Amino acid sequence: MNLATQILDRYFGAQKELVEVERIDDRSVIVSLPIHFSAYTRVEVAVTRLNENSFILSDMAKVIGELQDAGHNFEGRLRDRIVEMVKISKVSFSGTTLLRTCTEAELGNAILEFSEAAKTIGDAYLVYPRTGGKSKAEDDIRMKIRKTFQQKRYMYKERGIVRGEVEEHKVDFLIEPNGARGLALGVLAEPDRLHAEAWGFRAQDIKKVSKDRLLVGLLYNDAKAKDVSRNIIEKVVDIAIPSTELSAFGETLDGLGLSRGHA
Amino acid sequence: MPDAPFTEADVKKLLKKRKFVYRLLEDNREEARTNNAITEARIKYEIRTIAEPNVDIRLRFSARLPKEATVKPFPGIALFWYRSKRIRGISWAVRHEIIRNDAKVGKVHGWYEHQWTDTDEDRFIVDMNKHIHETDLFSMVNFCLKRWGIEQVEQLRLKGVSTK
Numbered sequence: 524m525n526l527a528t529q530i531l532d533r534y535f536g537a538q539k540e541l542v543e544v545e546r547i548d549d550r551s552v553i554v555s556l557p558i559h560f561s562a563y564t565r566v567e568v569a570v571t572r573l574n575e576n577s578f579i580l581s582d583m584a585k586v587i588g589e590l591q592d593a594g595h596n597f598e599g600r601l602r603d604r605i606v607e608m609v610k611i612s613k614v615s616f617s618g619t620t621l622l623r624t625c626t627e628a629e630l631g632n633a634i635l636e637f638s639e640a641a642k643t644i645g646d647a648y649l650v651y652p653r654t655g656g657k658s659k660a661e662d663d664i665r666m667k668i669r670k671t672f673q674q675k676r677y678m679y680k681e682r683g684i685v686r687g688e689v690e691e692h693k694v695d696f697l698i699e700p701n702g703a704r705g706l707a708l709g710v711l712a713e714p715d716r717l718h719a720e721a722w723g724f725r726a727q728d729i730k731k732v733s734k735d736r737l738l739v740g741l742l743y744n745d746a747k748a749k750d751v752s753r754n755i756i757e758k759v760v761d762i763a764i765p766s767t768e769l770s771a772f773g774e775t776l777d778g779l780g781l782s783r784g785h786a
Numbered sequence: 787m788p789d790a791p792f793t794e795a796d797v798k799k800l801l802k803k804r805k806f807v808y809r810l811l812e813d814n815r816e817e818a819r820t821n822n823a824i825t826e827a828r829i830k831y832e833i834r835t836i837a838e839p840n841v842d843i844r845l846r847f848s849a850r851l852p853k854e855a856t857v858k859p860f861p862g863i864a865l866f867w868y869r870s871k872r873i874r875g876i877s878w879a880v881r882h883e884i885i886r887n888d889a890k891v892g893k894v895h896g897w898y899e900h901q902w903t904d905t906d907e908d909r910f911i912v913d914m915n916k917h918i919h920e921t922d923l924f925s926m927v928n929f930c931l932k933r934w935g936i937e938q939v940e941q942l943r944l945k946g947v948s949t950k
Contacts, residue, residue, distance in 0.1 A: 543895075545880045551857050555880035562872075562900060563885050563909045569857040583859045584826065584852030585879075591850065592864045592875050593908065618825020620855040666842065673840075 553583075556638050560586070560645025561593045566638045570630070578630055580623045580637045586645050587619035595647075605644050612640035661712040664742060664766055668696060668708070671773045677783055683707065685737065687728030700736040703782035711743040711756070719752035723759035738762060738779060742769070790871050794904045797873045800835075805845070806937045808834040815923070818853070826852040829927060833865075833936055844868050847936065851923040861923045863930045864900075872908040874934055875900035876918075876926070885909040897921075 524532070541557035551571040558566040569581045587597045595601070597619060606616065614623045614637060621641060625633035672679045683697025685707045696708040707729060711718055726739040738761040745753070745765035757763045762779070764772055792800075812830040819827075833845040844867060851861045864875035876899050884892040885906050897914040918929065931938060 543881045547857050553857070553880050559883075562907075563883055564877075565879060565881055565883075567880050571856045579856050581856040583857055584855070585859075588826075588850065588852060588859075588862050589877070592848070592862045592877065593870075593872055595870075617855050619852055620825070620859075622855060662844075669842070 554634065556634075558638050558642045560642055561589055561595075564589045564645070566641045566645070568634060568637055568641070570634070573624070576627050578625055578627065578633070580621075580625065580633060582621040582637075582641050584618070584620040586621060586641045590645065590647070591619075601647060605647055608643055609640040612636040614640040661710065661744070664710055664712075664744075664769065665695070667769050668710070668742065668772070671776065672696070672698075675773055675776055677776070677781060685729050686732050687725070688731040689728050692725045692729060698781055700733070701782045704735070704780055705733075705737045706740055706762075706776075706779065706781055707737055708740040708742065711741055714743040714745075714752045714756060716752050716755065719755035719759075723755055726760045738781075740764065742766060742772075790902075790907065791868055792871075794902060797867070797902045800843075800845070800867070801874070801935055803935065804836040804937065805833050805935055806836055806839070806939060807847070807931070808832045808839070808842075811846070826850050827923060829923070831936075836937070847931070847934075849923060849927045849930070860921060861926045863926055865930070865934055871902070872900055873902040874930075875908065876914060876930055878921075882911055884911055 538557070543555040545553045545555070547553060547569070551569055553567055553569050555565050555567045560566070564585075567582070567585060569583050571579050571581070573579055591597060597605075609621070612623070613633075614621050616622070621637070621644070623633055623637050669681075677698050680697045680699070681695065683694050685692050685694055685697065692707075694707040695710045696706070698706040698708075709722060709725075711722065722741055726741075729737060729739055740762035741756055741760045742764045743753075743756055743766065745767055762775060764775065809832045810830075811832055812828055814824060815827045815829070818824040827850065829847075829849040831847040832842065833847050834841065834843060846866045847864075848866065849861060849863045852859045860878040862875070862877050864872045867873045876897065878897050880895060882894050882898050883890045884894060886903075887905050894911060894913045894915075897918045898911040899914045900908045901910050901912060902908055903910045917933075918926075920926070920929070
């Protein structure tokens with residue numbers, strides 16, 4: 524036996540021991556492969572016969588599911604990047620499930636390519652920060668805002684949606700007007716010019732629809748705010764609160780005549 | 787290198803404390819049943835300790851069940867501390883290696899539980915097959931809440947959603 528054959532024999536022998544297969548029904552089996560991603564989870568592929576000559580491969584939503592269970596969000600930039608990355612493997616998404624169809628002749632290669640795509644997606648967690656990756660400082664600010672609202676007995680909602688003339692806007696905290704005056708409050712941890720200008724647009728768009736019924740406020744990290752962004756923020760919103768003045772937030776709220784009705 | 791703001795001992799202490807579902811953050815089961823565009827049912831709770839009900843300890847309980855694409859999927863349940871660190875979690879696999887102190891020490895077929903450790907974070911798992919009997923989302927949520935010491939107040943008690 525030559526060296527190449529010997530190495531390949533050993534390799535395929537090990538693969539045979541490491542691969543596990545579980546029969547689900549007459550048409551489907553799950554193939555568990557020695558390929559791992561987040562939390563040392565294996566790539567497992569459900570292979571289902573569709574008809575005489577075609578199969579469908581599915582990860583049973585396990586790859587994205589495992590990433591979600593490990594604290595990663597499958598949305599926005601990460602989702603776009605993943606969809607782009609796996610195109611080459613002919614893998615598509617149905618919600619959070621990875622799918623690929625193939626002929627019987629393609630099946631071996633298809634399983635290999637599918638599992639490679641699954642591993643690539645699973646490893647996205649190494650590159651992208653987990654959800655809730657907000658800094659401790661930002662979390663502390665949010666905590667203080669919550670406490671102030673609770674102490675002052677305002678009914679508030681976190682991550683509210685506010686209608687603008689052009690589009691809907693997400694805000695970090697929302698006190699609904701309920702016939703009086705409400706507050707849409709954002710927290711800006713990185714108050715650079717770009718973010719300040721974005722908030723400028725957001726505030727104007729919200730106010731075009733809400734008139735004076737909804738005030739727009741921004742609590743920003745003044746340790747990171749440069750003069751230019753500070754100027755923009757203070758001009759475009761109704762209430763601009765630097766994080767170092769958070770202790771006065773409660774008093775500021777007192778003077779605004781906000782609704783205390785049910786959100 | 788683990789970077790969690792807590793230790794394995796903190797996790798054990800937390801799990802022993804009496805906790806409760808403070809508020810429901812998400813439950814889209816009804817929408818998921820009727821809207822084809824929604825591809826998985828999700829339930830999310832904020833959890834607090836009974837000793838300090840006014841303090842958000844950043845503990846979140848999450849459950850999800852993807853809709854069936856080709857074969858029936860199983861629910862995935864997790865308990866996150868500091869929002870994204872999975873300190874406990876229950877899932878199913880044909881095979882999952884048990885990692886202890888960075889080494890493979892065994893394997894599980896079927897249901898397993900992730901248990902946070904200082905060295906392996908959420909890679910350490912234990913076999914749960916003898917504990918799990920009902921595998922629908924509703925039963926799994928109730929099982930995990932009980933197992934992880936989380937009580938449900940009557941108003942927030944999870945109701946079953948018809949599958950018809």
